[in-house]
Amino acid sequence: MKKCRILSVMLSFTLVAALLTGCGSSNKSGDTVETSSKTDKAPVTLTFFTKDATEDMPFDDEVAKKITELTGVTLKITHPVAGDEQAIPLMIASGDYPDLIYGKGDTGKLVDAGAIIKLDDYIEKKGDKLKALYGDQLKRLKYSTEDPSIYTVGAYGVHTEIFDPSGVMQLQHAVLKELGYPEIKTLQDYEKAVKDYKAKYPEINGKKTIGMTLMASDWRWLITCGNISGAVAGIPDDGQFKIDDETKKATYKFQLPEVKEYFKWLNHMNAEGLLDSESFTQKEDAYRAKLAQGNVLGISDAKWDYDQSTKTLVGAGMDERTFAPLSVTVNDKCKDQSFKDYGYSGGHGIGVSSTSKNKDRAFEFLNWMASDEAQVLVNWGIEGKHYKVENGKRVMLPEVQKQRNSDKDFKKKTGIGQYIYPFPQRGDGAVDATGNSYSMNTLDIYVSNYNKGEKDTLAGYGKKSFVDFFPSSKDLGQQSKHGQAWQFNVPSDSDMAIIQKKADDYIQKSATQAVLGKEADFDGAWDKIQQDLNAMGIDKVNDGMSKLTEEKIKLWS
Incomplete structure (x- = not known):
């Protein structure tokens, strides 16, 4: 799920106040928000x-520790165990909420349940840094x-350029x-490269060579399979939909x-023995450990999901076994949309719970996280310890940069990069008043830190x-008018939400079965999938998403 790319322009207080007048200003909890220029730094633990x-x-x-020193806040962070999708519904059923909640796709459920408060008054009176x-x-x-x-803030960068596909x-x-750096533009090109190399090297590091593997046994099916199916088809990243901005039609x-x-190609790859037989059953740890061995030739994944494996390979001196991102499509008629300009999509973010006894401190913390002081800290670390300013430019200390490139636990140990998402963030490509x-x-930092395998590929x-x-955002045309549909707030009790959940679950199961079936049976299996989607009422979902697209464009304009 991708990021946004609109330059953040600072508004005057008067303009922002006028803007917020139309946002509504009632605080759902009924609390009164007092204007204050002072920030409370007394020690407090906020649950998140x-x-x-x-x-x-x-x-x-x-x-x-530096965040706590500067704000007095210590976060007690919890998460859904084993990706439990019932975590927030159970939270709502109990009525017991943490101080801060990032519900992502369940944000609508939290709003419907009155679990998070409106932030308009807070932003108007105390949200200078958020503004x-x-x-x-x-x-x-x-x-x-x-x-x-406004119920939530944060999650994605206001201004975000892509420097690392x-x-x-x-x-x-x-x-x-x-293979002499061949042109890899289509799935057929990709398949040929995997097949030719695997035939020549049936084993790597004493282990059987794996052509391609997926991490598709849980919700990551969406990341390594579902999302990729749209990407190679040349469809902009609108989650489970293809949306036409002009007609506002969603499919x-x-x-x-x-x-x-x-999916037919995956089915063929499986029949050819080029797709890992454990792609749809392996667990997260096994998947990452497999990639770290160096015997997997191809993947289709987001870097945050396998970054630890890359660092393990680099640390072991196997740079050439890391992976090159490539612009690959179903055929040469499709245009890769990886660099599509979606603009800032708003959507999901962190909310303050209606039951919190520390609402003011929770909001003040979110406001501080939007400050330049916080943005530099969470991105670069501590000056003198992690970075220095040299000739007016922030530069990561060499030993810290080396650790960042090779230590899979770098974020955990230092905290650098650990608290960017899902908090408010300026985003990649945004610069401060000093030009940093x-x-x-940044592109320069990525280029300067490419490993030997990456440098060899680029030279080749x-x-x-x-x-x-990849095609540039300029080549791909105008910015999205609706942002990205996967960030739409869909009413949790609507027919649309219920049908889509049923369809999504069904697709993950049925598409997997079709991939693992016989090649001769694939077309029949896919026809059955279409019949079942129609029987579920998928047209109601398409109509609902089309309406939400129209409303989003109207809301923003």
Whole structure:
């Protein structure tokens, strides 16, 4: 699920106040918000649930300690165990909420249940740093046309450029080098590279060579399979839909013939013995350990999901066994949309719970996280300890940069990068008043820190960076008018939400079965999938998403 790319422009207080007048100003909890220029720094522990965390996050690293020193806040961070999708519904049923909640796709459920408060009054009276960070994009935090209030802040960068392509088809650098850096533009090109290399090297490091593997036994099916099916079909990232901005028509993407072609190709790869037989059953730890062995030639995953494996490979001196992101599509008629400009999508973020006894401190903390002081700290760490300012530029200390490149536990140990998402963030490409990037994710930093395998691949193709493999946002045309549909707030009790959940669960199961079936049976299996989707009422979902698209465009304009 991708990021947003609109430049954050600072508004005057008067303009922001006028903007917020139309956002609604009632606080759902009934609390009175007093204007104050002072920040309370007395020690306090705030409980914070984040749906996207997959492991414990003790708030005791170097950056966390500095945050506590500057704000008085210690976070007690919890997460859904084993990706439990019932965590928030159970929270709502109990009525027992943490101080701060990041519900992601369940944000609508939290709003419907009155679990999180409206933040409009807080932002107007005490949100100076949030106003500065969001600028004229603050309106995109509004919940809906019917309820144009702001319930959450954060999650994604207001200004975000892509300097490191992710969530695409990838191949080992060793494969590309061995084959003389061939053109890899289509699934057929990708398949040939995997097949030819595997035939030549049936074993790597004493282990059987695996052509391609997926992490598709749990919710990551969406990341390594479902999302990829749209990407290779040349469909912008709108979650489970393809949306036409002009007609405002939405289509459940698994109904589209170009998406079928991707799954048919996976079915063929499986029949050819090029797809890992454990792709749909292996667990997260096994998947990452497998990648770290160096015997997997191809993957289709987001970098945050396998970054630890990359660092393990680099630490073991196997740079050539890391992966090159490539612009691969179903055929040469499709255009890769990886660099599509979606603008800032608002959508999901962190809310303050209605039962919190520390509402003021919780909001003040979110406001502080939007400050320049916090943005530099969470991105770069502590000056003198992690970075220095040299000739007016922030520079990561060499030993810290080396650790960042090779230590899979770098974030845990230092805290650098640990508290960017899902908090308010300027985003990649945004610069401060000194001309320095808020984020360490800049093109120059990526280029200077490429490993040997990456450098060899780029030299082999005559390119400066992996950005150069993909169509630019300029080439892809105008910015999305609706943001990204996967961030829409869908009423949790609507027929649309219920049917889509049923369809999503069904697709994961049925598409997997079709991939693992006989090649001769695939077309019949896919036809059955279409019949079942129609029987579920998928047209109601398409109509509902089309209506939400229209409302979103109206809300923002």
